[in-house]
Amino acid sequence: MRRTVADWVDYIQTLHAREIELTLERVQQVYQRLLDDELGFKVISVAGTNGKGSSAAMLAAIYQAAGYRVGKYTSPHLKDFNERIEIQGQAISDVELLSSFVAVEKARDKTPITYFEFATLTAIEAFERANIDIAIMEVGLGGRLDAVNILDADVAIVTNISIDHTAWLGNTVEEIAVEKAGIARPGKPCVIGMIDPPTTLLTSCAEIGAACHRHGLAYQIIEQPSQSWNLITPERGLHDLPLPFGQSGMQLQNAAAVVYACLLLNPVLPVSEAQLRDGLTQARIYGRCQLVQEKPAIVVDVAHNVASVARLHDFLMQHSISGRVIAVCGMLKDKQIELSLEHIHKLVDVWHLGSINNPRGASSQQLAATLAQLGADTASLHAYESPLVAFEAAKATLTVDDLLVVFGSFFVAGDILRVLESSDHSDR
Structure with a gap:
């Protein structure tokens, strides 16, 4: 019997011959055995080449500032596996993590799943048991065939897309964008944080039937000389928002997509302007500048x-x-x-x-x-x-x-x- 988190982490790396296996069939089977009821929480999925971790940190901080119970799943970890799964801003405890490992292993039975797939299922099980209100799910690789995509996102965010993981996703930004678009869902909003997104991202989202909300069209950023910024939409304006992590540039683009996503989810999980500001101020990200x-x-x-x-x-x-x-x-x-x-x-x-x-x-x-x-x-x-x-x-x-x-x-x-x-x- 595996007694420690380290024992389990070593073990789950042995369950599949390949580190990455881009398919949802096996992990979907285990998921259905693990949780046969409908999820009790909303989901925001975040895909992109860069900016996913920062966006997830801001989203989690905003919803915590608004008083919700929040789960956040990110990868990879920097120091300890527990960092991948946060509940209310804290890395999951060893006791909670071990319980979720056991539950996933029981549901897995003899189905071979990868390390990342096992970790993703562990996060989902832990979130369901913790009775959270919203899960912030960072997509690990691509989107369409990433394990996170077994969940239907209530709002999807695509941050920025550039060349990376070409062995699995494609050799061009246009090819990679098709994979990223896979997290979008029919009739659900997809926020595109890029200023000039690839055409294939837009066409793929349209084919899925998602409601696209583009930076520059659905919302705009106006930077202020006072180290703050405004988010302007056709319906409203949010003024004097704090710079995310004290940074502008790409982080400001990420923050704008995050805030707009929160506005879209407002009918079911209301967040006030004050709570948006508090969340942006309180958000922390490690290992990024x-x-x-x-x-x-x-x-x-x-x-x-x-x-x-x-x-x-x-x-x-x-x-x-x-x-x-x-x-x-x-x-x-x-x-x-x-x-x-x-x-x-x-x-x-x-x-x-x-x-x-x-x-x-x-x-x-x-x-x-x-x-x-x-x-x-x-x-x-x-x-x-x-x-x-x-x-x-x-x-x-x-x-x-x-x-x-x-x-x-x-x-x-x-x-x-x-x-x-x-x-x-x-x-x-």
């Missing part, structure tokens, strides 16, 4: 593809940096490494590169070779056996005016945040 230390500054970001690295570059450019920019980076080899690093390499003075030691991981030597091809000074490139070793080496060189940025993968961000948290505790 996260300033974890000042003087010297340390920023940790899970940026791992072209769009997210470009966003990280823009975030860093907003800060006044009088010293050096030092980067710790590790990436997966199935990502667009060269195109991603091209967005940020000119900003970085010194690179400390770490190999991610799993079958998907790129070596530090591969990253160094790519940066050299992009024109980086080879004297500025330092390769190590792991991101943790790279981080310790980089940290030892910091002066008070430097900025250290850690990025490239959830694996890297999670490991470094765990080290920094441990260091904080040991200093107390």
